[in-house]
Amino acid sequence: MASEVAYCTKLPTELWVRCWTRSTSQDLRSLVLVCRYFRAVCxxxxxQNLEIEAPAPEDVDRTN
Structure with a gap:
């Protein structure tokens, strides 16, 4: 039985990164679920561009 090489590893990682750099967060979340290789790359x-939204200080209830 011959060892199989995944098709995705035949292209350089840099090429995959270049392709996905402009992808939306939703697209990247989907790609992460495809395979381990895509997960490691994506x-x-x-x-990288994770944004965390926090409420404004005046909107925080401090009575607790």
Missing amino acids: QPLLF
Whole structure:
């Protein structure tokens, strides 16, 4: 039985990164679920531009 090489690893990682750099967060979340290789490549891109929204200080209820 011959060892199979995944089609996605035949292209250089840099090429995949270049292709997905402009992808939306939703697209990257979907790509992360495709395979382990895509997860390793896409996950850093997904968290590279992570934005966390917090309420304004005046909107926080401080009575607790």
